[in-house]
Amino acid sequence: MNLLSVNQLSFAYPGQVPIFKRVSFNIRAGEILTLLGPNGVGKSTLLRCLLGLVPPASGNITLASTPLDRLSRQEIAHHLAYVPQDYHAASTLSVQDYLLTARAAYLRPFQTPGPTEIALVQHYLQRFRLADLATIPFVSLSGGQQQLIAIIHGLVQQPRVLVLDEPMAALDLGRQAELITLFKKIAAKGMAIILTTHLPDHAFMLGGQVGLFTNDQQVVVGSQDALLTQEKLTAVYQTPLSVVYLPKLGRYSCQLALSTNKSTD
């Protein structure tokens, strides 16, 4: 069964040319969809559309066989969690209080979080060996730690689909590897993941489907074999790229087609 279906979705800011046109794809449990494309092409906007944060110009989104616009915010939050790129880094809430806010959709309107919610947050913090951070103000964490806590915020919400906007952008290589392993693990347990990234290699490492933002406001969604070719990626990024097989790792890699030779002009 499809957790999320997107059908002929288009988006445009009022009075402007469309950002993307007639995007369609389906996400099933445990699937990973990596969205790739150059800066400013509308990756974040597509994610916001999926969450119902901005209304699409046309087309529709179906969440567990119900149209998105017929669901309450609370019902949507049971299905979809969002890790924005701007996760409000200046928040002076303690890490625990920050994470507790992820339980809002499961509490009655005027209920405040209690021992059950605190225990759940503690469980997730311990799973990531971050229990020491519980009382630290979010704002005083490093960029990498903040990103990790923002992702845990998404997990504490216990959604069926986790939507992440450039989760790897602020992270060093070690943390990127940790996250890719984590995403594969939670996908194996049945949560679907949609994320954006600037690095095609992330898609190669994550496996799963790819959504490629082309230059004619289309988004092509399909398998890696069909989409992550040298020609297609070069066209999308308008930069010479080289897709090579890494026999040691048993996967492909996409590199800038630049050598160390000095230019001859």
Added chain:
Amino acid sequence: MAKRSPRLILLSTIILVPLLAVIALGCGRISLSPVEIWTGLTQPSRNPAITNILYTIRLPRIFGALLIGAGLAAAGSAFQSVFQNPLVSPDILGVSYGAAVGAAIAILAGGGIWPTQLGAFAGGIIAVVITLFVARILGQRGMLILVLSGIVISGFMQAILGLLKYIADPDSQLQSIVYWQLGSLAKVDLPSIAATLPALLIGGITLGLLRWHLTVLSLGDHLATSTGLNVRLERLLVIVAGTLLTAATVCLSGNIGWVGLVIPHMARRLVGTDERYALPLSALVGALFLLLIDTLARTISAGEIPLSILTGFVGAPLFIYLLVRKKAQYP
């Protein structure tokens, strides 16, 4: 920041309220000892003059100070959360001056306490809506834009108030309007407290019920929406409740500056930013602060000092201190 138990801090602040109230009952042109207060309150026949002072002058005024301080600080705390902006308060957003204009118009029209309250509420809502609208057409979502448009609207509302003063009847109405501008608890009596209590209760209870959602709202629209909140509806509820509180305090005492801006910062320094604790603590600290200031206002000199003068003297340096401390902590 080491986190002390927020509940313990709340509890100890609650205990301070009656303590300070008893001290305030004893202060004034005639100072009274706790024993005199007790006999004055319980045995009216022993000394009717003292009983009269306590029941008709000091007690209403103390209740008024507690309610107004709590209302302004709670409204300030709520506005700061809902706009994700530590620099706003009822007075900076224009709510206070809008309410004063609304109240003044009702007085000019010859209305009693109910039309005055309604006028204050309507004026406050209109002012905050214009402030938000101006900030939106300026197009930037920065903190200072909201502050700036609030200052502009406050200035405009003060100009209207000036005009109303100009056309008011100098024998009766002018005095009342001047009273709104300076802020004083001298006219607070039991009937006016009783008349504003429903608005204070509705506003206060609404904010109290939504206090944790205020914390969620402080993370910004997108995150709050995706965690399952109806951000528009809740923000509207908070703005209406905060304005209701502000308008009721304006009806009781006129404009009292600084409380709504400074006290929430003090409360957050004590219990952290989670509004579950920061909002009730703001209300309590606001109540204590205004009671202290008002007691000073009516004891340090024979003629009463208008409250906004004292809150300004205490509030402005305190605010600078809090900002500097905050900057040192999270540069």
